[in-house]
Amino acid sequence: MTSEQEMQTLGAGLSLERMDAAVAKGILSRSQADDLIAFWQAPAAIDGSDADEEALSFSKVSHVDAEEVRFVRGFHDVFIAIGIVVFLFGLFYGLKDALSGGQIAGVLTMAIWGLSEVFSRKLRLALPSFLLSLFFTPAAMVAVIGLIGGSGAALTGQAGDVMGSLSNFAGIGDESSIKLLLPVLLGIAAAYLHYYRFRVPVGVSGIVGGIVLLFAVIVYSIAPTFLQNNLSIFTLLAGVGCFAIAMYFDKRDLRRITVNTDKAFWLHLQAAPLIVHSLLNIAIKAGIKEQEISYSVVAIAIFLALSLVAILIDRRALLVSGLSYFGIAIGYLISQTALASDVSLAITLVILGAFILLLGTGWRPVRRAVMSPFAATPLMRFVPAAS
Incomplete structure (x- = not known):
């Protein structure tokens, strides 16, 4: 972003790059910088009007919690x-x-x-x-x-x-x-x-x-x-490798304010389908057929394990590729009932959407609960704080 574009984004005299630099040097905390940006962008009102309060309220979600994608x-x-x-x-x-x-x-x-x-x-x-x-x-x-x-x-x-x-x-x-x-x-x-x-x-x-x-x-x-x-094993190792590189960039930017967090985001998005698809193919090679309840159970178990990892590292991107497998697995289980196909599809979509909404809305408290056993472990050096 050029200086002119930054001025247009935040108003004259304030730029995102300068704010991020101030945070990186410890001059401002991330929350203070977010509050200042929201205040700067709010309609002018020096009497403490509701317009300023409303604008400031949007700054309560930190860069980490928002998992910003700056593209x-x-x-x-x-x-x-x-x-x-x-x-x-x-x-x-x-x-x-x-x-x-x-x-x-x-x-x-x-x-x-x-x-x-x-x-x-x-x-x-x-x-x-x-x-x-x-x-x-x-x-x-x-x-x-x-x-x-x-x-x-x-x-x-x-x-x-x-x-x-x-x-x-x-x-x-x-x-x-x-x-x-x-x-x-x-x-x-x-x-x-x-x-x-x-x-x-x-x-x-x-x-x-x-x-x-x-x-x-x-x-x-x-x-x-x-x-x-052994193609599935190779792609699984490739996915784990992509994930490891993503975690390397995440570790360098636990507060998610530099370009390293963007690099990590795309690598997580690249790693997830390699891991999920490989594990399901390995399950098929182990004798589990796709059109069986056991396959759906395995797919759901893999997705839940992936969800746990995503919550631990605070990366929703890791879940995106698994959502399709999760939805297909749920849909197959529901289709085994006596319900009509249209009803099964509707129930599947409702369950999938509700899961996304509930997890997305309760991400912070869920993450605090999941992270509590790891509070004093070396894992905290690699992931953002739960607070």
Whole structure:
């Protein structure tokens, strides 16, 4: 956010960056800073009117409790983001019959970098920066694969054949997958350069995702059968690794006021589906069938365990990917009754919605209760305080 934008957000003479710096240096507490920001934004009333009291009341939720996600700051961001998506899609659509998949990815990679120079580095718009960073890593990866294999069979077809060409180049099913090592390494390097240049928090997730892919390629190159037979274990370990990196960033910012908390948020969001889906697949391999009550019970148990972890580390993002499995499991259990399908669906949605509302509303007291046994343990060095 530029200085001009900060002044527009908080009013002349006060900026979010300066307030966060004051909190970081101990000049103000987080609650004092929040109260001051709310007071500054409130309608002018020096007589203690209700307008000021109402504005100040919204500051009672701390940065930690709110689990802020700073990737949109106004509809201006949304408007520019729509333009970026339309522009990139138009670029892809216009080139799909003229260039190969790798060449199109190369053009998109350069376009994304150019747009990032304007909207991420110069204007520092949050949502456009998020989208550009999200698009860059896969585009760069495909472009590098196309470049490395340009003289061979890789990515020489039209854009519609990209996935098939990628499979051929990767050598899926034979020993030639080693050819993917260099492109993946270069793709990770490109993702790192983009992150280093523009410092968009979600870029860390792209780098970590590239590293996961690199490990998959290495394992598959050494023992393809092992990876095929143990894919769920590999993705589970990948999810745990993403979670561990997220906790590293969380530990560096327990008060959730710096950019480290944004990096951790996206990594938690990346880790959760890998963990949940892997555990359910492992349960299926253990002999539990999807269309059985036991599968639903396992899915609910996994979700409840994930909920406990999410409460302990104070990260609602960890629950998002598990909600779909939780809802499907509840729906299946209800469908085994004599109720009509429409009624079962309605009850499932009501139960799922009620769970979210109750947990969200009572998050703080629930977290205090869950955290009380851990008050004097080393765990407190890694998670925000419950108060």
